Amino acid sequence: MTAHKLSELGVSNALKSLNSETVSPWVIEDGKLTKLFQFKDFQHAFGFMTMSALYVEKKNHHPEWSNTYNKVKVQLITHDVGGVSEKDFDLAKRMDRFAG
Numbered sequence: 001m002t003a004h005k006l007s008e009l010g011v012s013n014a015l016k017s018l019n020s021e022t023v024s025p026w027v028i029e030d031g032k033l034t035k036l037f038q039f040k041d042f043q044h045a046f047g048f049m050t051m052s053a054l055y056v057e058k059k060n061h062h063p064e065w066s067n068t069y070n071k072v073k074v075q076l077i078t079h080d081v082g083g084v085s086e087k088d089f090d091l092a093k094r095m096d097r098f099a100g
């Protein structure tokens with residue numbers, strides 16, 4: 001699947017749809033699709049990262065993320081097109097599911 005950089009309107013519409021399915025919102029921060037996940041403890045946070053890692057490797061589309069104890073900050077952008085694309089929204093939806 002080739003990536004196409006989404007327009008501002010495209011990002012805004014995709015964000016509305018993505019956030020209708022999740023309790024805590026994704027936002028655009030520094031031009032990247034961003035979310036802070038909070039888990040009950042480190043093990044759950046790391047389990048989320050492990051499930052996500054297997055998926056991102058299969059899709060060859062990788063997050064920028066950091067983990068502090070029970071928190072995982074995720075930022076998604078499609079480097080090949082220099083902006084947010086459908087691939088980022090697909091991964092965001094999957095990560096919300098992995099987070100339970």
Ligand SMILES: C[C@H](O)[C@H](O)[C@H]1CNC2=NC(N)=NC(=O)C2=N1
Nearest residue numbers: 060061062063077078079080081
């Ligand atoms: C060579 C390799 O397929 C590319 O660099 C892939 C790897 N993972 C990637 N991840 C993200 N987030 N954006 C990309 O453009 C991208 N490109």
